[in-house]
Amino acid sequence: MDLTLKVWRQKNREEKGGLETYKVTGISEHASFLEMLDIMNEQLIKEGTEPVAFDYDCREGICGTCSLYINGEAHGPDRKVTTCQLHMRMFKDGETIYIEPWRSAAMPVIKDLIVDRSSFDRIQQSGGFVSVNTSGNTQDANALPIPKMNADLAFDAAACIGCGACVATCKNSSAMLFVAAKVSQFAYLPQGQVEAKQRVLNMVEQMDKEGFGNCTNTGACEVECPKSISIKYIAKMNREFLSASCSSES
Amino acid sequence: MSNGLSNSSVGRKVLMALSGFFLLFFLMQHFVINLFSVISADLFNEISHFMGTNGLIQFVLQPILIFGFLFHLAMGMYLERKNSAARPIKYAMDKPSENSNWMSRNMLITGIMVMLFLGLHFYDFWLPEIKTKFIEGDWSGLNNGEFRYWEELHHKFQDIIRVSIYCVAFIFLGLHLSHGFQSAFQSAGFNHNKYTPIIKKLATLYAIIIPFGFIFIALFHYFTQN
Structure with a gap:
């Protein structure tokens, strides 16, 4: 060719x-x-x-x-x-x-073609983790019952590789799909519940600080996402955010 | 520490969705009432007189409606400004139609077209009502001893240019609604495997029935002029 x-x-x-x-x-x-x-x-x-x-x-x-x-x-x-x-x-x-x-x-x-994606790192650092101590005395995975559907939903969200295609393709340069995936992968699991409220508030706040745009629900991000992350996770993040905004004590 | 609901991108979209829901509801009742003008002039006059003179509607719901509309407009403009700033350098080659539809990408354009139409609509109907009731103090709703509402509406649609502008504006309204209806649910956090496909179908139905219903009403009055 x-x-x-x-x-x-x-x-x-x-x-x-x-x-x-x-x-x-x-x-x-x-x-x-x-x-x-x-x-x-x-x-x-x-x-x-x-x-x-x-x-x-x-x-x-x-x-x-x-x-x-x-x-x-x-x-x-x-x-x-x-x-x-x-x-x-x-x-x-x-x-x-x-x-x-x-x-x-x-x-x-x-x-040239290389961009600085450290804004994604800073969003992750603001809440994309669980503070559960996993070193030593690790529980058997089956000791913690998790509904199959929740495990699947969390797993699908965790498939996000943070490539930034969602931001690149969104007409508003919005990072909602990335942040939604990172929020949801923990929100569906019991290990993520302890910090759930603060996590979504902090990650959305950091996303806004970085200068990403807003979501217009065009759905372009899920079409271009190499891991097929669904925009249903954005709705999940919105629910988490609303719930945390209405009830967070911090 | 959180920025709070109204200061965050997610919160603003939720507020945009809530004001959108309110306007969707208003539009439906406006359509139903206007439809009576096709069915019965007397019934339309009765309902219009009730809506135009009821204290709760005039002094509570009408200001809420005006606020809701202005809020939706101002928030839409604000979000668009933020979105535009989020990508200062555009792509030399971009194919957005490969992954999204025109309506979802151009809510600002369709929204502005609806807003421009509302300028004419207010000039035609709302401002004369305000003048009659609040400046001249005439709350009787009568003209030469008969209810004036149906006659005024019918008279407005004798001009083909006005009717054409109304029809074109309703098409833009339909395009705006086709995305706005289902998008509001997503923004408010509602996404369900079973119900979201139904909502999308309802959105399409709403975006066809309401605007084309209004077009039908406008054309009905145009073609039934004496």
């Missing part, structure tokens, strides 16, 4: 970036999108041009590090995949592909 790539280049956080056009040739349709970028970078190095910086780690859809807005969609045109799981067979020979970083005030570009 021969392709024309329009890639966002930006030297650092402060400088203004822009789209650069690169041609790549002889790409296998079986190559992953990141492998195609590797080939492009090899070409750029040979030409004496600085290679394009982009994020990746596991390259098997687990870590949530790769984060590219490809041809107008988070993680590209395929569904339920991260960028590393996207294959070139999803594109046509001769196609022009736009490759941009996530766009959000709360996730500024650091360099």
Whole structure:
């Protein structure tokens, strides 16, 4: 496959970036999108041009590090995949592909296609944990009865890998789906009940502080989410938030 | 420490949803009353006179309605401003239609169109009522010894341009309602495997029946002019 790539280049956080056009040739349709970028970078190095910086780690859809807005969609045109799981067979020979970083005030570009996602870390630090001591005297898992449905719901929410596709794709750059998943994974389990009220209040407050937008319920986030996190978790977070706001004693 | 309900993004959306529910209810009763103008002029006059002169409706519910509408409008504008600031640099290539529908993405546009229409609607009906009742002090509802309400309504819809504006505005209202109705439930925290699909169907029905019902009423009066 021969392709024309329009890639966002930006030297650092402060400088203004822009789209650069690169041609790549002889790409296998079986190559992953990141492998195609590797080939492009090899070409750029040979030409004496600085290679394009982009994020990746596991390259098997687990870590949530790769984060590219490809041809107008988070993680590209395929569904339920991260960028590393996207294959070139999803594109046509001769196609022009736009490759941009996530766009959000709360996730500024650091360099080229890499964004600063520490806002997600700060949201997690504000409440996305349980203070149950799990070292030593660990209880048998079956000693704590949990309804199957709640276990499934918590597990589905915990599938969130924090890639940020929900923020990138939301027209308001809202982080509601991410925060909702992190709130819900504990809210459905008994271990999460102790800090449940403070957790949702703190995490929503931190989300607002970071400058993410509001939810308009377009549902775009759940369509683009590589782990298919449902927006029903946003409703769950809203319920948790309302309940905590009305009854929290702190 | 929490910011409180009205100072948080989730809380604001809940308040937006609650004001939306209130306006949905108001719109339904407005439609039902207007429908009487098609069925019986006398019945429409009786109901209009009751609504226009009842103390509870005029001095309690009407101010609540005005507040509810202004609140919904102001909050919508405020949220849109925050949302716009959350993405200062837009994508060079964006395909939002791949993952969401037009109505859900353009609530501001459809909302502004409804608001502009309300300017005309207030000029046509609400301001003359205020003038008659509160400035001239005439609470009789009579004109030449007969109830004036049906006659005034009927008279307004003789102009094709006005009728056309009303019809176009009702289509925008329908687009706004088609997303707003079901979105309000989600914002308020209501999402149920069994009932949410039913709510979405109800939302579609509501967004068709109410606006097209209003269009029918406007056209009925236009085509039955003497």
